[in-house]
Every structure is written in structure tokens, then in C-alpha cells.
Amino acid sequence: MTTRAELDTIVSTASLVAPIVASTTDIERALWLEAVADALDARVDDLVALANEESSLGVPRLTGEVARTTGQLRLFARVVREGSYLDATIDHADPGSTPPSPDLRRVMRPLGPVAVFAASNFPFAFSVAGGDTASALAVGCPVIVKAHPGHPRLSRLTASIVTEALRNADAPDGVFALVEGVETGIDLVNSPAIEAVGFTGSLHGGRALFDVASSRPKPIPFYGELGSLNPVLVTPAAVSADLAAGLAGSFTLGVGQFCTKPGVVFVPQGAGFEALLADAVGTPQPAPMLTPGLAATFAEGLERLQQRAETIVGAQQEPGSGTPVVLATTVADVLADPEALLVECFGPTTLLVRYESVDEALAAIAVIGGTLTATLHAAEGDDVADLADALARVSGRVLFGGWPTGVAVTWAQQHGGPWPSTTSPTHTSVGAAAVRRWVRPVAYQSAPSAVLPPALRDENPLGIPQRVDGVLTLP
Amino acid sequence: MTTRAELDTIVSTASLVAPIVASTTDIERALWLEAVADALDARVDDLVALANEESSLGVPRLTGEVARTTGQLRLFARVVREGSYLDATIDHADPGSTPPSPDLRRVMRPLGPVAVFAASNFPFAFSVAGGDTASALAVGCPVIVKAHPGHPRLSRLTASIVTEALRNADAPDGVFALVEGVETGIDLVNSPAIEAVGFTGSLHGGRALFDVASSRPKPIPFYGELGSLNPVLVTPAAVSADLAAGLAGSFTLGVGQFCTKPGVVFVPQGAGFEALLADAVGTPQPAPMLTPGLAATFAEGLERLQQRAETIVGAQQEPGSGTPVVLATTVADVLADPEALLVECFGPTTLLVRYESVDEALAAIAVIGGTLTATLHAAEGDDVADLADALARVSGRVLFGGWPTGVAVTWAQQHGGPWPSTTSPTHTSVGAAAVRRWVRPVAYQSAPSAVLPPALRDENPLGIPQRVDGVLTLP
Numbered sequence: 001m002t003t004r005a006e007l008d009t010i011v012s013t014a015s016l017v018a019p020i021v022a023s024t025t026d027i028e029r030a031l032w033l034e035a036v037a038d039a040l041d042a043r044v045d046d047l048v049a050l051a052n053e054e055s056s057l058g059v060p061r062l063t064g065e066v067a068r069t070t071g072q073l074r075l076f077a078r079v080v081r082e083g084s085y086l087d088a089t090i091d092h093a094d095p096g097s098t099p100p101s102p103d104l105r106r107v108m109r110p111l112g113p114v115a116v117f118a119a120s121n122f123p124f125a126f127s128v129a130g131g132d133t134a135s136a137l138a139v140g141c142p143v144i145v146k147a148h149p150g151h152p153r154l155s156r157l158t159a160s161i162v163t164e165a166l167r168n169a170d171a172p173d174g175v176f177a178l179v180e181g182v183e184t185g186i187d188l189v190n191s192p193a194i195e196a197v198g199f200t201g202s203l204h205g206g207r208a209l210f211d212v213a214s215s216r217p218k219p220i221p222f223y224g225e226l227g228s229l230n231p232v233l234v235t236p237a238a239v240s241a242d243l244a245a246g247l248a249g250s251f252t253l254g255v256g257q258f259c260t261k262p263g264v265v266f267v268p269q270g271a272g273f274e275a276l277l278a279d280a281v282g283t284p285q286p287a288p289m290l291t292p293g294l295a296a297t298f299a300e301g302l303e304r305l306q307q308r309a310e311t312i313v314g315a316q317q318e319p320g321s322g323t324p325v326v327l328a329t330t331v332a333d334v335l336a337d338p339e340a341l342l343v344e345c346f347g348p349t350t351l352l353v354r355y356e357s358v359d360e361a362l363a364a365i366a367v368i369g370g371t372l373t374a375t376l377h378a379a380e381g382d383d384v385a386d387l388a389d390a391l392a393r394v395s396g397r398v399l400f401g402g403w404p405t406g407v408a409v410t411w412a413q414q415h416g417g418p419w420p421s422t423t424s425p426t427h428t429s430v431g432a433a434a435v436r437r438w439v440r441p442v443a444y445q446s447a448p449s450a451v452l453p454p455a456l457r458d459e460n461p462l463g464i465p466q467r468v469d470g471v472l473t474l475p
Numbered sequence: 476m477t478t479r480a481e482l483d484t485i486v487s488t489a490s491l492v493a494p495i496v497a498s499t500t501d502i503e504r505a506l507w508l509e510a511v512a513d514a515l516d517a518r519v520d521d522l523v524a525l526a527n528e529e530s531s532l533g534v535p536r537l538t539g540e541v542a543r544t545t546g547q548l549r550l551f552a553r554v555v556r557e558g559s560y561l562d563a564t565i566d567h568a569d570p571g572s573t574p575p576s577p578d579l580r581r582v583m584r585p586l587g588p589v590a591v592f593a594a595s596n597f598p599f600a601f602s603v604a605g606g607d608t609a610s611a612l613a614v615g616c617p618v619i620v621k622a623h624p625g626h627p628r629l630s631r632l633t634a635s636i637v638t639e640a641l642r643n644a645d646a647p648d649g650v651f652a653l654v655e656g657v658e659t660g661i662d663l664v665n666s667p668a669i670e671a672v673g674f675t676g677s678l679h680g681g682r683a684l685f686d687v688a689s690s691r692p693k694p695i696p697f698y699g700e701l702g703s704l705n706p707v708l709v710t711p712a713a714v715s716a717d718l719a720a721g722l723a724g725s726f727t728l729g730v731g732q733f734c735t736k737p738g739v740v741f742v743p744q745g746a747g748f749e750a751l752l753a754d755a756v757g758t759p760q761p762a763p764m765l766t767p768g769l770a771a772t773f774a775e776g777l778e779r780l781q782q783r784a785e786t787i788v789g790a791q792q793e794p795g796s797g798t799p800v801v802l803a804t805t806v807a808d809v810l811a812d813p814e815a816l817l818v819e820c821f822g823p824t825t826l827l828v829r830y831e832s833v834d835e836a837l838a839a840i841a842v843i844g845g846t847l848t849a850t851l852h853a854a855e856g857d858d859v860a861d862l863a864d865a866l867a868r869v870s871g872r873v874l875f876g877g878w879p880t881g882v883a884v885t886w887a888q889q890h891g892g893p894w895p896s897t898t899s900p901t902h903t904s905v906g907a908a909a910v911r912r913w914v915r916p917v918a919y920q921s922a923p924s925a926v927l928p929p930a931l932r933d934e935n936p937l938g939i940p941q942r943v944d945g946v947l948t949l950p
Binding site: 022023064067082090106109210214215220385389400402406411412416418419420426427432440441445446447469 | 539559574576581584686694695844867876877883886888889895901903912914916918919920921942945947
């Protein structure tokens with residue numbers, strides 16, 4: 001565990017180094033990220049072996065996750081080189097307007113030191129060198145990661161690789177650090193020098209830290225990705241054995257330990273989807289979960305759901321493991337007690353909700369409030385416009401076919417959504433736009449050209465998009 | 476005062492109408508805003524007369540403020556027509572990537588019904604039809620304004636003009652409403668259907684409402700513009716009688732009732748600036764403040780400051796009025812007790828802080844924490860790079876010459892800053908980017924073209940900027 005004195009030193013170092021990091025160029029920081037990516041790739045075997053020991057997620061999945069993580073670091077390098085994130089905006093003086101308008105130029109600057117809380121279920125992509133760390137470093141914020149206790153040795157190994165790669169790439173010491181311990185995490189959020197927090201984890205833990213961040217003497221932005229139900233709606237014409245097989249694969253992927261696991265599936269009453277899914281799941285097999293605590297929480301959550309819903313595919317849970325379970329209920333029952341049935345149960349289970357009309361299903365989806373994803377399985381000829389709109393109203397990503405468990409890391413990805421799926425519906429934690437969480441705008445009025453950040457100079461030395469007198473211009 | 480039952484009806488109407496408003500086009504809403512602007516301009520004489528009765532801000536200033544307000548409505552109409560705010564991003568499917576990447580398209584959508592708290596000091600530009608209302612309507616959010624009690628009759632007249640103009644422009648009923656009363660305001664923030672809050676006012680009141688918004692069962696974004704010190708730094712070579720005259724004009728403008736009033740001015744020790752400013756201020760004359768309460772708060776704040784700082788230009792305060800006062804102290808005294816001296820005193824006063832070295836002054840500025848503006852008055856030949864950087868670190872707008880009290884409404888304006896100047900340093904409440912506060916991203920995965928919002932279609936029917944496969948493209 002990190003001691004209070006160690007934490008204080010780490011935070012004050014981050015604070016001292018913040019102006020230096022802020023003054024580096026986007027190109028310099030892009031090179032840091034690429035150096036970190038290369039260093040992690042070079043150690044992929046060691047990293048995966050250790051991750052598998054601590055998480056039991058399996059070598060193929062973990063190897064893929066390292067590639068995703070280093071791809072993510074490289075994407076953020078491209079994002080800051082491209083420069084749109086700076087939102088460079090130039091309004092030349094207009095002496096003829098009433099009142100006369102001065103020369104004004106606006107650009108994004110880093111917020112300062114940020115805290116990142118690692119998740120257990122993605123020991124690479126949402127952990128020490130994951131998306132929060134990469135996006136914050138990309139824009140020039142020092143990062144202090146609070147390690148997840150589910151993979152402490154992997155966290156330390158990753159941190160040592162990151163630290164060494166940053167140093168070799170000439171990043172200043174103190175731009176990145178790792179801390180450990182629950183109390184340390186709370187103290188970190190309460191540290192006056194911390195300017196923002198990124199968090200991926202449970203609704204309970206996220207809400208508690210959000211409350212800490214919001215009730216500081218100086219409140220700070222808290223970007224929490226919490227739980228998500230990820231509803232799926234299947235139209236009558238879309239019911240098929242293939243679809244059932246797809247769902248079985250998605251809700252059991254990674255032992256159901258995905259924040260995008262389809263937790264609730266609206267299926268047409270009497271279309272036989274339950275039997276198709278039961279066939280697709282077959283005989284449920286236990287698989288080790290990330291931590292004994294998560295397995296126990298899963299078993300408890302299941303038990304509560306089983307008291308209110310029918311069990312279609314059942315299994316006795318074993319300590320430390322999760323075994324697939326399929327439950328079923330009706331929209332009427334969901335609407336009678338949404339808080340009991342529409343709750344995330346993190347692990348390999350999904351709740352089928354039989355609907356008699358699509359409107360009825362949508363009424364239940366509206367009660368979910370907010371979710372990272374919402375998926376529609378329809379067939380050729382189904383009228384999906386209203387459904388799509390209703391799903392977009394409650395979610396951050398609407399899928400037409402496919403399964404939400406895959407989250408591509410691209411420019412257009414959105415991994416966020418209304419409460420309770422996140423604390424901050426206006427942002428994303430995956431994809432290019434994730435950098436936006438860590439910057440704030442500063443305008444320069446009547447500034448001499450020599451003082452202006454390069455992004456704001458008329459000659460556009462960075463070759464980035466600029467909005468000039470209201471018109472977006474490309475380099 | 477609005478009754479609880481009336482509020483409930485207003486909020487539930489806004490909630491019901493929100494999906495309809497969200498489905499309107501940017502062009503339709505641009506026409507709404509322009510209709511509101513035209514209607515206000517057509518009633519400028521009535522509006523200004525009533526505003527002057529209630530605020531005593533004077534006909535010329537209020538006439539200018541109506542023009543600013545209608546200009547602001549028209550700017551937001553241009554902003555949504557231009558369409559960059561939608562952040563339209565298209566990633567075509569990439570079956571060759573590992574893992575294969577689906578078609579993903581991301582766009583901004585309105586958050587839903589928002590609450591806007593009007594300010595007293597700008598009865599047009601930051602009130603019923605002000606920037607928060609205009610920017611939220613622009614992107615398709617129903618708006619419920621909590622009127623400021625400082626100008627109740629003007630609020631009702633403005634609201635009736637806005638309501639009629641919106642109706643005549645075919646906006647749906649319920650897209651805009653006015654409510655009154657302190658308790659009503661708190662109930663409004665606590666209403667489950669409200670998705671975000673805009674606020675302009677005091678640190679005390681803003682913090683209280685921020686805490687309400689953050690501690691709801693479902694927390695919501697709270698964009699509060701609170702108090703600001705707006706430090707000015709004058710280099711030795713910049714000291715002049717003209718500069719003193721400029722400062723006198725700025726800190727007394729509108730009886731000092733600007734959130735951008737220069738509250739603290741760092742002046743070189745022994746350069747004679749105090750005498751120049753005393754000359755410029757002349758014999759202080761009382762002028763009516765916005766409300767008797769504000770005048771009383773000003774007098775109390777002054778008294779506290781006068782116990783610790785020297786009075787250079789003094790005046791007995793009269794009930795209901797504010798009379799200019801100039802105070803002076805040293806950096807050493809400020810650093811000894813920053814919380815006593817670095818406090819906003821809303822009204823016609825400014826505190827000169829004598830510095831012996833620029834580094835000393837910057838140490839005091841760093842203690843301010845966050846401010847909307849920071850102004851540098853330097854002379855040809857002064858090295859200002861480090862100063863500019865230090866000022867940018869604590870503020871949202873850095874001015875090189877001039878005075879912060881003018882806030883141009885343009886694309887590049889930034890009216891925001893680190894705590895305590897706002898609750899949300901990543902946003903602005905003035906300028907084109909103010910619309911960003913009221914939208915959240917939604918990604919569409921593998922969506923049929925017919926279902927996609929027009930902004931995301933390959934043929935780009937809206938003719939807006941789109942990022943396609945990572946490349947920003949103009950129409």
C-alpha cells in the first residue's frame with residue numbers, strides 16, 4: 001500500500017511537473033505514447049502470463065487486450081498530432097462591430113494532474129496503461145493511477161514498463177505514477193492538486209468517489225463509467241437459433257465480466273427464444289471469476305433475481321467461479337418493480353423479458369434510464385426508425401445487429417451514456433474523443449503573436465484545423 | 476411565485492416535449508432563435524424602460540445589452556446551421572482490422588430539459604433570453620428559466636415575448652417556460668426530468684445549487700459561473716495616467732456589477748500608480764445598485780477589506796447605492812492571509828496590490844486558484860511570455876492590454892475558468908462553444924442509412940463538417 005507520505009510526494013511532484021508537461025508539444029507527447037506502446041508490445045508475453053495468473057481471463061483474450069491497449073496509445077498519438085482536439089479558434093479584431101470586437105483566440109490546455117482508477121475486468125485496456133491514462137497523457141496531464149487490487153503484480157509490472165519507456169522518451173520524471181490502497185484512492189481524489197478523475201468500476205464505488213470529488217472545497221470533474229444493463233431488443237421476425245447462439249456467446253464472454261454485457265433481452269412472448277437460448281448455452285460450465293469477491297457478489301445478485309424471475313438455465317454457483325444462468329420474466333413484472341429487476345448483475349447471466357408489444361418493451365427500456373449500449377435485432381422489413389430513436393434516448397451507443405461486448409477503439413466510438421451508466425453523459429472513455437475530458441479552453445485577447453500558443457498563430461505552424469472568423473479551415 | 480403544482484406541470488410538459496424538440500432540425504431551431512431575436516428587437520424600447528426601472532443600469536447600457544442578447548441568439552442560430560457542434564464522425568467498417576471493426580458513427584444529441592438560473596446584473600444577456608437559454612434551445616433542449624427576483628416584471632415581459640415568438644415560429648408548446656421563487660429553483664434542480672443546469676450568480680448560491688445537482692439520486696451536470704477576481708498585472712513600464720483612467724472606467728462600469736470586474740490589480744511598488752488612480756477616480760459619486768441586498772453585501776464586503784487594506788480613495792456607502800472605493804495592500808499581506816484579501820467584492824471597488832518583483836506578484840496570482848479573466852498591462856520590450864503562461868494557468872481568458880469587463884460574443888470567446896470562477900472549467904457560458912454544455916454523444920453501430928441522423932449519412936445532406944475514417948472533411 002502507498003503511505004500517506006508517499007502519496008503526498010507523488011501528488012506534489014505531479015503538481016510541480018504539470019506546467020512542464022503542459023509546455024511540451026503534441027508531437028513530443030505522441031512520441032511518449034508510442035514509446036509506451038512499443039515497450040508494452042515488447043513485453044507482451046510476460047505481461048499476459050502475469051495477467052492470466054491474476055485474472056484467469058485466458059491467454060488469447062489477454063493477448064488481444066494488450067494489442068488493443070497499445071493500439072489505443074497509438075490512436076491517441078494520432079489524435080493529438082491531428083490537432084482538432086485543440087479546437088483552435090481565431091477571431092480577428094473587428095473594429096467595425098458594435099461594440100468593436102478585439103482579436104480573440106481560443107485553444108484547449110491540459111487541466112493538470114489527474115487521477116485514474118483502474119478496473120479489474122480489463123487488466124490492460126482499462127488499467128494502468130489503459131484509455132484514461134493514455135488520453136490524459138496525450139493532452140499533457142500528469143497521471144496518477146490508483147491500481148486495482150485484482151491484479152497488483154501486473155499493475156506494478158505495467159507501471160515499471162510505462163515509467164521506463166517515458167523516461168527513455170525524455171518525458172519528465174513524475175508525469176506518471178502508480179499508487180495502491182483503498183484509503184490512498186480516497187486521499188488521492190481529495191488531494192487539492194488533482195484536477196480531474198477518471199474511474200471505471202461499480203455504481204456503488206463510482207458514486208462514492210463521485211461524491212468525494214463533488215464535495216471537495218474545490219469540486220473537480222469526475223468521469224466515472226459505472227454499471228450498465230445494455231438492453232437488447234429482438235423483434236419477432238429476428239428470432240433464430242443463430243441469434244440465440246450469438247447472445248449465449250456475448251453474455252458469457254469473459255465470464256460475463258464486461259460493462260457492455262447484454263444484461264436484459266426483450267424477446268417476443270411465445271416466439272420460443274427461451275428454448276433456443278437454453279439449447280445454445282447447453283450445460284453451463286463454471287469458470288473462475290476475476291476475484292473471489294466478484295464471484296460472491298455475482299452469486300448474491302443472482303439469488304436476488306432468481307427470487308423474482310424464472311430460471312430458464314440454472315446452475316449452482318461455486319465459490320470463486322461464475323456459471324452461466326439464464327433468467328426470464330415479463331415486461332409487466334419489470335414495470336411493477338424496476339429497481340428489483342433492472343439491476344446490473346456482473347457475471348455470466350442475462351434476463352429475458354417477454355414483451356407482448358414493442359411499445360411495452362420500450363416502456364421498460366425507458367425505465368432503465370441510462371445505459372452504455374442498446375442493441376436492436378430486427379429483420380429485413382421491420383420498421384426500426386422509432387425503435388432506434390427510443391434506444392438512442394437512453395444509451396450512448398445503439399447497435400443494429402451484433403453484440404455490445406465488442407468495443408472498437410476508433411474515432412467514432414462512444415463509450416458512455418446517461419446515469420447510471422456514467423457520471424458524465426457528455427463524454428466518452430473510449431475512442432478519440434476521450435481526450436476531451438482532460439482539457440479546458442483558454443482564450444487569448446489581443447495577444448502578441450510571439451506569446452500565442454502555436455495552435456493559435458495565423459501562419460498555423462502546427463498544420464492543424466483552425467476556425468478562422470467563424471469558418472473551419474483545414475491545413 | 477410558481478407553485479409546486481405549476482412547476483410539476485411545467486417540468487412534465489418539458490419532458491414530454493423533449494423528444495419532439497430533439498427531432499427538429501438545426502435549421503428549424505435556428506429560425507426559432509432568429510424569431511425570438513427579432514421579437515425582442517421589436518420591443519426594445521419597452522424592454523429597456525422596464526429594465527431600467529428595475530435595475531437602474533441606464534438606458535444606453537441596457538439598449539446595448541438588448542443588441543448583444545439578440546446578436547447572441549443569432550450567433551447560436553449560425554452555430555447550429557454550421558453544424559460543427561454535432562461532431563459528426565463516421566468510421567466505415569474495417570473487416571481487415573484485428574478484431575474487425577464495425578461501421579460506427581457518432582453525433583451529438585440534446586441532453587433533454589434544462590434549467591437556467593438568470594443573473595441580476597445582465598437583465599438581458601444572462602437572464603430569461605440570455606446565453607444559456609439561447610444555447611440550450613439552439614441544440615434542441617427545452618428550457619425552464621428560474622427568474623432572478625431583481626427584475627421580476629422584466630422577466631415576465633421577456634418570457635411572454637419569447638413564448639409568443641416561439642409559438643409563431645412553430646416551436647412546440649412547452650419548449651420554454653419561466654418559473655419564480657427560491658424554493659421553486661431548488662425544486663427545479665431536484666426534478667428528475669431535468670438533465671442539466673446553467674447558473675450565473677454568486678459563489679455561495681452557485682455552490683449550494685451545485686451541491687443539490689450533484690447529490691441527486693441521479694446527479695446532473697451543473698454549469699455554474701460564480702465569482703471571479705479578474706486580476707490585472709501592470710508592469711513598471713506600463714504605468715501611466717491613461718492606464719489609471721482605463722482602470723477607473725472598468726472597475727466602476729455598471730457600478731462594478733460585472734463578473735469580469737478587475738478586482739485585484741498588481742502594481743509595481745513605488746511607481747505612483749495609486750496617485751494616478753486616485754486622480755482618475757476623482758470625487759466618488761454614489762450610484763444605485765441592482766438591489767438593496769447587493770448594496771448591503773457590497774458595503775459589508777468593503778468594510779471587511781478595509782480592516783485589512785489601506786483605503787486610497789474612500790467613501791461612505793449609502794443604502795441602496797455603491798460609491799467607488801480604491802484599496803491598497805502588499806503581496807506580502809495577501810500571501811499572509813489570501814482568504815481575507817483575495818475575495819470578490821461585487822461592486823465599484825478594486826484592490827491594488829503592490830509588488831516588489833513580478834515573481835512575487837505571480838505567487839499571489841497562483842493563490843487565486845481560478846478566475847474568468849487575467850489581464851496583463853505591459854510595455855513594448857517587456858518580456859511577457861512567462862507572465863502570459865502563468866496567467867493562462869489560472870484563468871479562462873488572458874488579456875494583453877484592455878479591460879476584462881467587455882466580453883465579445885464570438886466564436887473564440889471563453890467565459891469560464893477554474894474553480895471558484897466556475898463549477899465546470901471545461902466549458903464556456905459565452906461564445907459559440909457554449910452549446911457544448913447541452914449535448915451528449917451517441918454512436919450508431921452498423922445502422923441502416925435510413926435510420927441514421929442526417930448528420931451521419933455518407934451523402935452529407937446537411938452539408939456540415941464530417942470526420943470520415945479519421946479525416947476531417949468540409950462540405
